[in-house]
Amino acid sequence: MSLELYKGSLNVSEILDRWYSDTKNSNYGAYIPFIGTVRDESGIDGLSFDIYRPILEKWFSKWQERAKELGAEVRMAHSEGDVLLHESSYISAVFSPKRRVALELIDEFVEDFKANAPIWKYDLKNGERLYAEDRSTAINGSGLLS
Amino acid sequence: MVTVEFLGPINMDRLELKVESLNELSEELKRYSELNSWLKNSAVAVNDEIVTDKSLALSSGDRVSLLPPVCGG
Numbered sequence: 690m691s692l693e694l695y696k697g698s699l700n701v702s703e704i705l706d707r708w709y710s711d712t713k714n715s716n717y718g719a720y721i722p723f724i725g726t727v728r729d730e731s732g733i734d735g736l737s738f739d740i741y742r743p744i745l746e747k748w749f750s751k752w753q754e755r756a757k758e759l760g761a762e763v764r765m766a767h768s769e770g771d772v773l774l775h776e777s778s779y780i781s782a783v784f785s786p787k788r789r790v791a792l793e794l795i796d797e798f799v800e801d802f803k804a805n806a807p808i809w810k811y812d813l814k815n816g817e818r819l820y821a822e823d824r825s826t827a828i829n830g831s832g833l834l835s
Numbered sequence: 836m837v838t839v840e841f842l843g844p845i846n847m848d849r850l851e852l853k854v855e856s857l858n859e860l861s862e863e864l865k866r867y868s869e870l871n872s873w874l875k876n877s878a879v880a881v882n883d884e885i886v887t888d889k890s891l892a893l894s895s896g897d898r899v900s901l902l903p904p905v906c907g908g
Contacts, residue, residue, distance in 0.1 A: 725908040739843050741902070743883040767907060779908040799908075808907030809843030820844035825904035828878035830887040834861040834901070835874040 691764040692749045694740060698776035704766050708782055712762070717784040719791040723799050725779030727772050734813045735773035736821075741807040748806055752798055761785035761794055765802075771813060805829060838898045839864070845873050845903055857881075857891045860899060877901040 693704070705722055712720065727736050749765060756763045761783055768778040781798060785791035805828050810821040837860065839850040847869065854860045857879065864870050879886055880900040881893070893899070 738907070740907075741842050741900070744880060744885070744900075744902070747883065802907055804905075806905060806907045807842065807902055808905055809903065810906040810908075811844070821906055822844075822904065825906040827876045827904045828885065828902055830885060831878045831902075831904070832875050833879045833887060833889055834857065834864055834877070 693766040722782040737811040
């Protein structure tokens with residue numbers, strides 16, 4: 690599966706280079722990566738992430754199927770645990786024969802990732818790990834047990 | 836028994852409960868005041884599949900997960 694999880698920050702250049710090498714002979718005309726980097730804001734020292742892998746894998750498999758139907762491929766890498774300022778915690782990429790498919794797919798994929806992938810973000814601030822509740826999105830169907 | 840686990844920032848140990856549906860589980864979990872706000876904004880998975888039907892029957896050995904609001908990236 691083209692889903693890679695790492696403890697701590699991502700080695701961005703290694704991942705992007707490897708994905709390029711893996712796919713360059715697959716006749717994809719376009720490789721569009723999205724790289725998420727931790728910004729220096731609100732006095733944080735970094736971010737931290739929890740991931741629930743079984744549901745993340747199922748969510749990602751559905752996107753792989755969707756991409757395959759379009760003749761494309763999706764890949765994703767994400768950090769678990771702490772990622773400090775100006776390090777990267779997230780890479781996703783679409784590989785496609787056609788540029789328009791790749792541009793649309795990366796947009797839909799990243800938006801759905803933000804809304805439904807089972808990953809929780811925390812701010813690292815003053816030695817504490819604080820849930821980023823105000824930036825989080827309830828998954829579709831939330832509140833079922835209330 | 837049904838196992839209930841709380842993911843991400845919900846600071847609560849897993850529970851083993853004798854319930855036969857999500858409706859019954861909902862009533863049981865409402866007894867925990869610390870879950871009050873989480874029940875309103877969490878999604879529910881049964882054996883790692885997100886579900887949206889509260890009348891769903893549960894069997895002994897099922898594992899229910901509560902997924903609070905997410906923010907990857």
